[in-house]
Amino acid sequence: MLYREAGQFKATYAEDSQIFPIRQDKIGFWVLMLVFGVAVPLLTNEYWLKAILIPVLIFSLAAIGLNILTGYAGQLSLGSAAFMAVGAFAAYNFILRIEGMPFLVALVLAGLTAAAVGILFGLPSLRIKGFYLAVATLAAQFFIVWALVKFPWFSNNSSSGVVTAQDVTILGYTFATPEAKYVLTFLIVSFMALLAKNMVRSSTGRAWMAVRDMDVAAQVIGFRLMRTKLLAFAVSSFYCGVAGALYAYTYIGTVEPEGFNLDLSFKILFMIIIGGVGSIMGSFLGAAFIVLLPIFLDNVVPVIFGDSLGAGFVSNFQLIVFGGLIIFFLIVEPHGLARLWQIAKEKLRLWPFPH
């Protein structure tokens, strides 16, 4: 009843190509931005900001990165965590070695470094596809982590290969409190998500989708495969790199190469599968699902079962429930949570008079 677009006319091209063509969506979007940008940092406590919301935002950004590559351009990758590592260590080294390096510039440079590495490891995609490409990106995952441990220069000769992120200072203001770090992360992630949304709606995104759907056909109608695929790798790695730098600077504070292992790559892949392959919003939903569900179960399961079963059983039971829920969601909606949301919206449009 409320969610009706009747009476909303689009008279210009600009109006027709908005991100949110329906007024209610637009209102909803701004309400959401206000809630998460203003109300949340004012009202929630340190635990929520530091342990839950900041990681969800950062992993959302990484998931957007992988979604651009896998969801839009159709190139399966298992190296997202490694590109995050490149971003984190690049940002560290830029700030360490260049006097007076502004944080935001370092963030962009970290992204560009990750993009360059991404292009390098994207080269095999010109020859191989699908599962074989996944194996090639697996090489990136292992090689990058190995290189970061092997060459002490990357970690400024730290005996254990661990680096500690410097303070985040922009225009003389140091982002030290959890609220400040959250707002910074929120702004960067929102800006980059908006950028990604527009990118996938533009000719660049259509080129990626054409290559994803059938690369031979795309080539026949005039898309340059090499450029399109490598651009996808570059943009994807850029996003992962920035996410990695944020992971180090606004979330954990200290990073070691092993923190960016294959498990994390898989986790990011699960995020886009659960959230929705080929959907920017799905990246957010998937990241929230994968980050929040284990924490939720960790809080709920012991309450239900109490101490009667032993801590080992409770921990294992959480994993079983987690796995079961993932399978459940994939059966109910193979296209992810984003698709569920879309279906709900279509139903809402007709509600309460579906006929």
Added chain:
Amino acid sequence: MKLKKTVLLGAVIAGLLGSSMASANEEQFIGLPSYRVGPYAAGGSGLFGGWIDYMQLVNERDGGVNGVKLTWEECETEYNNARGVECYERMKKKGSTGNSVFQPVSTGITYSVLEKVAQDKIPMVTIGYGRTDAADGRVFPWVFPMITTYWSQASAIVNFMGQKEGGMDKLKGKKIGLLYHDSAYGKESHAIMDKLAAKHGFEVIKIAVAHPGNEQQSQWLQIRQAKPDYVVLWGWGVMNPTAIKAAAKTGFPREKLIGVWWSGAEEDTIPAGTAAKGFIAAGFNVAGANYPVVADIKKHVYGKNKGNMEDKTRVGSVYYNRGVVHGIITVEAIRKAQEKYGKGKALTGEQMRWGFENLNLDDARLKALGATGFMPALKITCADHEGPGKVKFQQWDGSQWKVITDWVDSDRPLVRGMIEESAAAYAKEKGIKPRDCSKES
């Protein structure tokens, strides 16, 4: 109907009030970031089981520390840094005084919360892992890498080899293989081994094993060609039994294969079967259930069916006893801090930090605790957050660990010099002004 509801509601409220009245006794909360699933679950379940059992013992036998009951809560980290940070944040405000000590039992999580603990004023105790140079308490007031660090351990292992050879000068010209886990943890051994090699005139052959390390054929081929006199096994997880088996296959004597403390548990030797017989490993705690403290746990905790271990045969194993050591140190720090801040009172993290910094477990105290020979005597000061830096060596006889040495010292001046140098570099990078220890009380 309405009356019934009102009565029920009243009863619920009364019940809530009653239960909160009952807990008016002081309680000390300890958050446990445990890992009972995932690849390191075998170590985690033993260690946290022993730790919980010891705290249960203090509650059951002594009624807590000076009447303050110990309470705890587990939070599953899966040995994952992000989950560890979540656990840290979740637990830090729990209990009446907040989480009073954080002991992550994971080097990765240690690094992830290293700066947070100083801001939140919660001491972090890392026994046998974590950041080595944090032993310099002037730069790291909130971090306590207690008993011994990786660098002290490497040095103690070399000293043990010297003992076996009949003098440190006999190590000259020897070859020592270093089979290490190719990670930050494994690489921690490089700098100290290089220094020791230069000092004693032996040669180090560093051989990396990629994680997880279940394939070591080429590494052992390299060892066979180089013919080292000893091999130090700096491993973790499945890498350990694989190395022991490969040593047997290559014909390398197991008596010359010396493991670090993360390579020397029952979980490492039993899977290797008969190949493990003769294998030697270092440890800052020993295995065995015949110590009075473990016997007390069996009597007071398992006797009342309140034990944490599902598999009771693991009581007295290396990891279990390591957990008991964690428990002893935590409880003794509480006791020490209560002496200053009031007996029978729950302590804040800041007060606990003082307790850790002034901890003094001498031989008399260890004897009273029933832990003589179980762990080394320990004295922490403002400048030295490490303590004795000693290890014992145990040998696997095919079915259990047998202690074969007394506490073996490390090269303290050398290790301490490296620690101070590294800590000073950290202080410079982060702009920390080291504390003046003469002004601490």
